Amino acid sequence: MTSSLTINEGKPIRCKAAVCRKAGEALVIEEIQVDPPQAYEVRIKILCTSLCHTDLTFWKLDSGPAARFPRILGHEAVGVVESIGENVDGFKQGDVVLPVFHPQCEDCKDCKSSKSNWCARFADDFLSNTRRYGMASRFKDSTGEDIHHFIFVSSFSEYTVVDIAHLVKISPEIPVDKAALLGCGVSTGVGAAWKVADVEEGSTVAIFGLGAVGLAVAEGARLRGASKIIGVDLNPDKFEIGKRFGITDFVNPALYKEKTISEVVKEMTKGGVDYSFECIGLASLMEEAFNSTRTGSGKTVILGMEKYKLPVSLGSYDLLRGRTICGTLFGGLKPKLDIPILVDRYLKKELNLDGFITHELSFEEINKAFNLSMEGNSIRCVLWMDK
Amino acid sequence: MENGNTSGDKSSVKPIRCKAAVSRKAGEPLIMEEIVVAPPQPYEVRIRIICTALCYSDITFWKLQVPPACFPRILGHEAIGLIPVQVEELRVVESVGENVKEVVEGDTVLPTFMSDCGDCADCKSHKSNLCSKFPFKVSPYMPRYEDSSRFTDLNGNTLFHFLNVSSFSEYTVLDVANVVKIDSSIPPSRACLLSCGVSTGVGAAWETAKVEKGSTVVIFGLGSIGLAVAEGARLCGASRIIGVDINPAKFQIGKKFGVNEFVNSKTCENKRVSEVINEMTCGGADYCFECVGSSSLVQEAYACCRKGWGKTITLGVDKPGSQICLDSFDVLHHGKTLVGSMFGGLKAKTHIPILLKYYLDNELELDKFVTHEMKFEDINDAFQLLIEGKCIRCVLWMG
Numbered sequence: 001m002t003s004s005l006t007i008n009e010g011k012p013i014r015c016k017a018a019v020c021r022k023a024g025e026a027l028v029i030e031e032i033q034v035d036p037p038q039a040y041e042v043r044i045k046i047l048c049t050s051l052c053h054t055d056l057t058f059w060k061l062d063s064g065p066a067a068r069f070p071r072i073l074g075h076e077a078v079g080v081v082e083s084i085g086e087n088v089d090g091f092k093q094g095d096v097v098l099p100v101f102h103p104q105c106e107d108c109k110d111c112k113s114s115k116s117n118w119c120a121r122f123a124d125d126f127l128s129n130t131r132r133y134g135m136a137s138r139f140k141d142s143t144g145e146d147i148h149h150f151i152f153v154s155s156f157s158e159y160t161v162v163d164i165a166h167l168v169k170i171s172p173e174i175p176v177d178k179a180a181l182l183g184c185g186v187s188t189g190v191g192a193a194w195k196v197a198d199v200e201e202g203s204t205v206a207i208f209g210l211g212a213v214g215l216a217v218a219e220g221a222r223l224r225g226a227s228k229i230i231g232v233d234l235n236p237d238k239f240e241i242g243k244r245f246g247i248t249d250f251v252n253p254a255l256y257k258e259k260t261i262s263e264v265v266k267e268m269t270k271g272g273v274d275y276s277f278e279c280i281g282l283a284s285l286m287e288e289a290f291n292s293t294r295t296g297s298g299k300t301v302i303l304g305m306e307k308y309k310l311p312v313s314l315g316s317y318d319l320l321r322g323r324t325i326c327g328t329l330f331g332g333l334k335p336k337l338d339i340p341i342l343v344d345r346y347l348k349k350e351l352n353l354d355g356f357i358t359h360e361l362s363f364e365e366i367n368k369a370f371n372l373s374m375e376g377n378s379i380r381c382v383l384w385m386d387k
Numbered sequence: 388m389e390n391g392n393t394s395g396d397k398s399s400v401k402p403i404r405c406k407a408a409v410s411r412k413a414g415e416p417l418i419m420e421e422i423v424v425a426p427p428q429p430y431e432v433r434i435r436i437i438c439t440a441l442c443y444s445d446i447t448f449w450k451l452q453v454p455p456a457c458f459p460r461i462l463g464h465e466a467i468g469l470i471p472v473q474v475e476e477l478r479v480v481e482s483v484g485e486n487v488k489e490v491v492e493g494d495t496v497l498p499t500f501m502s503d504c505g506d507c508a509d510c511k512s513h514k515s516n517l518c519s520k521f522p523f524k525v526s527p528y529m530p531r532y533e534d535s536s537r538f539t540d541l542n543g544n545t546l547f548h549f550l551n552v553s554s555f556s557e558y559t560v561l562d563v564a565n566v567v568k569i570d571s572s573i574p575p576s577r578a579c580l581l582s583c584g585v586s587t588g589v590g591a592a593w594e595t596a597k598v599e600k601g602s603t604v605v606i607f608g609l610g611s612i613g614l615a616v617a618e619g620a621r622l623c624g625a626s627r628i629i630g631v632d633i634n635p636a637k638f639q640i641g642k643k644f645g646v647n648e649f650v651n652s653k654t655c656e657n658k659r660v661s662e663v664i665n666e667m668t669c670g671g672a673d674y675c676f677e678c679v680g681s682s683s684l685v686q687e688a689y690a691c692c693r694k695g696w697g698k699t700i701t702l703g704v705d706k707p708g709s710q711i712c713l714d715s716f717d718v719l720h721h722g723k724t725l726v727g728s729m730f731g732g733l734k735a736k737t738h739i740p741i742l743l744k745y746y747l748d749n750e751l752e753l754d755k756f757v758t759h760e761m762k763f764e765d766i767n768d769a770f771q772l773l774i775e776g777k778c779i780r781c782v783l784w785m786g
């Protein structure tokens with residue numbers, strides 16, 4: 001392994017990548033060139049990557065500053081360090097690593113505080129191609145044209161270049177396909193339950209949207225001993241699936257024409273849940289989630305990304321009566337600190353990751369993975385690079 | 388649910404005739420009248436008000452012409468009273484209803500609009516101060532008995548209650564869930580402040596926000612609540628307490644409460660207040676408190692609490708049905724928290740005695756809140772003072 005990693009040090013690598021050239025159209029497997037890492041960067045050989053709904057959202061986006069083509073999507077993956085740039089401490093060739101879209105510079109006021117996972121230095125910018133070099137890209141297509149990165153990861157490629165603020169070293173003991181899940185969805189959900197909401201034993205919880213993030217919230221709440229975990233989803237199949245992750249009750253909004261979901265949840269819980277989580281990205285559901293919580297102590301955590309940027313409208317009297325609402329990226333977790341903890345929990349069999357993987361394909365079949373996700377019947381599809 | 392009407396059985400059960408300031412029409416001066424106060428039902432006490440202070444919520448529901456405003460009504464909810472031992476014609480006048488164990492005749496008490504039954508899941512939980520046995524609502528009646536009032540005017544017409552207290556009367560009836568026994572040695576015009584305004588503000592800083600030493604705090608609205616938040620933040624060791632108000636006089640006043648920087652939101656040129664605050668604080672405050680009752684101001688406050696761990700706390704009461712609109716991108720990406728609380732998140736029976744102790748230990752300062760003291764009969768003057776923004780707390784003494 002090591003010898004194959006050293007031969008390209010300092011040189012561009014030619015490899016395959018799934019390039020998005022037009023919004024909503026099938027990705028094209030092309031040969032690209034990946035430049036060597038600059039200072040503070042690491043070039044990684046991707047071992048496997050999974051598809052997250054956010055990839056789909058940006059794949060479909062055809063207007064606005066975030067719509068860029070051609071682009072290499074993908075942000076949930078595991079890789080091995082192939083080579084490192086200058087000023088890189090803590091990573092060496094051969095290390096098993098997780099690239100993460102959420103930054104942790106370890107230097108700013110926020111990174112030094114335990115109060116949040118915000119990184120004042122980097123977190124505001126999610127549109128640049130490289131962290132420290134603006135729109136400079138490490139990817140070139142066969143015509144020599146730059147290919148855009150995606151949220152500082154770009155894992156739909158055999159090789160990628162990642163800033164050290166976006167890289168976490170992990171134990172080589174964890175199966176890489178399980179580890180990849182911790183790059184986004186599962187960490188987001190579990191972190192939201194553990195760190196942001198801090199669900200305690202006996203709590204009641206409502207989860208709006210039972211995709212990977214929602215199921216991960218359920219898993220997190222289950223492990224904390226929540227007594228009631230209500231899953232809300234339009235797909236009735238999600239109940240059986242959800243049960244494996246701790247869902248105790250299921251609400252299908254399509255079956256309640258006269259009542260709002262929050263009314264249903266309040267009836268089920270004699271007044272409302274202790275914690276509600278919105279895991280889809282719809283302002284109307286964020287409002288329902290808010291209204292589903294208990295007067296006096298209810299807390300709502302927003303995890304979904306509103307694609308239309310619609311405002312969330314909250315009743316001032318409902319807020320005044322002791323409710324809390326907050327949003328979080330990456331479940332409030334600090335990647336370098338918390339991902340190794342989640343890996344450890346998995347290895348100690350205290351965290352279920354296996355259940356999230358419903359499909360496995362080879363990298364070349366990536367467009368099939370997109371279709372599976374859009375059909376709504378997969379949780380996580382893992383794409384293997386060398387299958 | 389029990390009817391709660393006078394049984395008329397016992398020989399010692401007697402209504403009391405006394406003076407009250409009755410609000411008969413929205414926005415019009417209160418009328419000093421003689422009224423009749425029925426004896427307490429089971430779980431109730433009838434108290435004699437010593438003094439009462441005017442709070443802006445009284446003004447809000449005095450002016451309002453739609454429900455939950457109702458007339459004729461006895462307003463007032465910040466007060467201190469005595470459970471009297473009265474002997475008339477050799478019979479003891481009932482002050483303490485059946486089943487009331489926690490207070491007796493002779494006790495000094497604070498009536499609190501926030502119910503604390505001590506029994507329901509929420510009262511038993513440390514996470515909430517909103518009693519679910521007697522959920523908060525602006526009701527015309529006593530909390531425990533359906534459609535039940537203890538007040539009638541001399542024509543026998545019902546007078547409505549307000550916020551479980553109705554302190555603009557020489558006598559009022561309270562449910563035991565709305566009564567806190569306190570040390571009688573505390574000056575009444577100071578103690579009464581803890582039955583609403585000061586507790587709300589200090590509690591918001593201490594309990595809801597949990598302001599830490601060295602924090603940066605912004606307070607929108609320097610009325611009594613805002614000033615009480617400043618006092619609470621000062622006691623928590625906040626290093627910057629920025630007051631925002633449209634009245635420049637509030638800065639001098641605010642300094643006495645710990646406000647050390649001031650923004651006049653009327654003179655921000657073309658910038659929004661949140662922009663000014665974000666500049667002053669290099670990215671936003673640790674805690675922003677909205678103490679006016681305006682949803683658009685809540686949105687401003689949210690916009691200038693810092694990314695990552697910023698917390699915006701709303702205390703002000705806006706019109707019924709008002710909505711707070713947040714940018715969903717802001718909510719998801721920036722890690723801010725928005726929380727609302729009533730009565731500063733405090734449990735009346737647990738926390739009021741603690742605050743009183745802080746006052747007696749000279750840590751919590753209450754004297755500076757009382758800018759005017761008047762006779763109860765001058766209540767309409769007090770209303771004017773508060774409407775014109777010329778007082779913080781005006782305390783009205785019963786005869």
